[in-house]
Amino acid sequence: MIAEPFNKERRPAWGWRRKGLLGFAGLRAVFLLLLFAGIQSAAPLQVNIPPSLRGLFEEAIRAERAGRLDLAEEDYLRLLHEGARYAFVYHNLGMVYQQRGENREAATQFRKAIQLDPSSVAPRILLGASLLALGEVSGAIRELQEAVKIKPDSALAHEELARAYEAARNWPGAVDQYQALSELVPHNPEFAYQLGKAYLQMASWCSQQMMRVNPHSARVYEILAENYRIQGQPALAVRALQRAAHIDPHQPGIHLLIAQIYFQQGKMAEARSEVKQELARVPDSAAAQALENRLQNAR
Numbered sequence: 178m179i180a181e182p183f184n185k186e187r188r189p190a191w192g193w194r195r196k197g198l199l200g201f202a203g204l205r206a207v208f209l210l211l212l213f214a215g216i217q218s219a220a221p222l223q224v225n226i227p228p229s230l231r232g233l234f235e236e237a238i239r240a241e242r243a244g245r246l247d248l249a250e251e252d253y254l255r256l257l258h259e260g261a262r263y264a265f266v267y268h269n270l271g272m273v274y275q276q277r278g279e280n281r282e283a284a285t286q287f288r289k290a291i292q293l294d295p296s297s298v299a300p301r302i303l304l305g306a307s308l309l310a311l312g313e314v315s316g317a318i319r320e321l322q323e324a325v326k327i328k329p330d331s332a333l334a335h336e337e338l339a340r341a342y343e344a345a346r347n348w349p350g351a352v353d354q355y356q357a358l359s360e361l362v363p364h365n366p367e368f369a370y371q372l373g374k375a376y377l378q379m380a381s382w383c384s385q386q387m388m389r390v391n392p393h394s395a396r397v398y399e400i401l402a403e404n405y406r407i408q409g410q411p412a413l414a415v416r417a418l419q420r421a422a423h424i425d426p427h428q429p430g431i432h433l434l435i436a437q438i439y440f441q442q443g444k445m446a447e448a449r450s451e452v453k454q455e456l457a458r459v460p461d462s463a464a465a466q467a468l469e470n471r472l473q474n475a476r
Contacts, residue, residue, distance in 0.1 A: 230261050241273060249273050264294035271303060280307035298328045305337055309344060317341045325354075332361050339371070348379035395425035402434065411438050429459045436468055448472055 226234055237252030253270040271286030287304035290297065301324040308317035321338035328334060339354035355372035362368055388397055398421035405414035415438055422431045436451035449472050455465040 226261060226263070230256055230259055233259075234261070234266070237269065241269065246273050246277055262293075264290040264297060264300070267293070268297075268300045268303075271300065271307075275303060275307055278310075280310045283307045284311070296327060298324045298331055298334060301327070302331075302334055302337055305341060309341060314341060314344045318345060318347075330361060332358055335361065336368075339375070343375070343378075346382070348375060348382045351375040352379055393424065395421040395428050395431070398424065399431065399434075406438070411442060414438060427458060429455070429462070431455075432458070433462065433465050433468070436465075440468065440472065445472060445475055 233252055233256055237249050240249040240252060250273045253266055256266050267286045268290040271283045274283035274286060284304055284307045287300040290300040301320045305317040305321040318341045321334060321341050324334040325338055335354045335357050339351045342350035342354060352375045355368055355375050358368040359372055387394060398417045402414040402417035405417060415435055418431050418435050421428065432451045432455035436448045436455065439448035439451060452465055452469045452472065455462060459465065
């Protein structure tokens with residue numbers, strides 16, 4: 178592997194120019210970078226860096242933490258030029274580029290780190306973040322899936338994969354990841370909240386799929402009825418449910434829903450009629466039996 182040529186007379190003047198990371202995505206990327214910077218700070222004590230280069234590596238770490246990214250980049254490039262072609266050097270150089278929003282360059286460095294250390298999770302997560310910023314969602318998903326496979330207990334890997342699935346509108350995949358997060362970190366309400374949102378998105382996606390496959394199915398009219406109920410239009414909800422019952426007379430639950438609407442409206446006779454029809458189809462329905470008891474007590 179050939180390192181980039183190092184020119185000690187040149188110091189790029191890119192500063193904090195942003196190319197790819199914007200808004201919330203940029204803030205998340207910086208969060209990831211700061212998190213992993215702590216992991217990398219111990220690297221000089223754990224790898225066989227030549228003594229002559231340890232001071233330069235430590236200087237690069239200090240420069241990166243201080244936000245002196247141009248100096249950090251120069252130091253990392255010099256390390257590579259001097260033969261310190263270690264995974265963590267490419268990784269840290271990638272973090273420098275990512276912090277400047279230069280995600281294409283960052284992705285290149287993270288890939289080199291992965292080639293040298295395929296079992297490392299950190300560069301895969303950061304590579305996924307850069308690929309997402311570049312709009313390469315499928316590539317990001319592949320890297321993040323591998324990160325989860327390597328370290329199943331990494332909450333960060335699951336969270337980033339969930340966001341990649343969201344970007345791909347793969348709602349079942351997002352639900353799976355947020356479910357895993359809720360189990361890994363059960364006391365974090367944010368993951369429970371995101372899981373709920375993912376379920377809502379998946380429900381909407383399922384509705385769209387049903388309408389695409391068969392726009393006149395009984396289930397489509399049930400969904401339409403539920404929307405009418407949420408909007409406070411019970412008459413339209415009943416009409417949609419009646420249409421569903423006409424399409425599929427044996428579908429359980431439809432007459433129970435109509436009965437519940439009538440009960441809420443105080444239309445007891447109509448509610449009893451619907452409950453009777455529901456129990457004729459599903460005699461063991463606990464919900465229908467409970468509503469029938471309430472109707473009898475209301476007489």
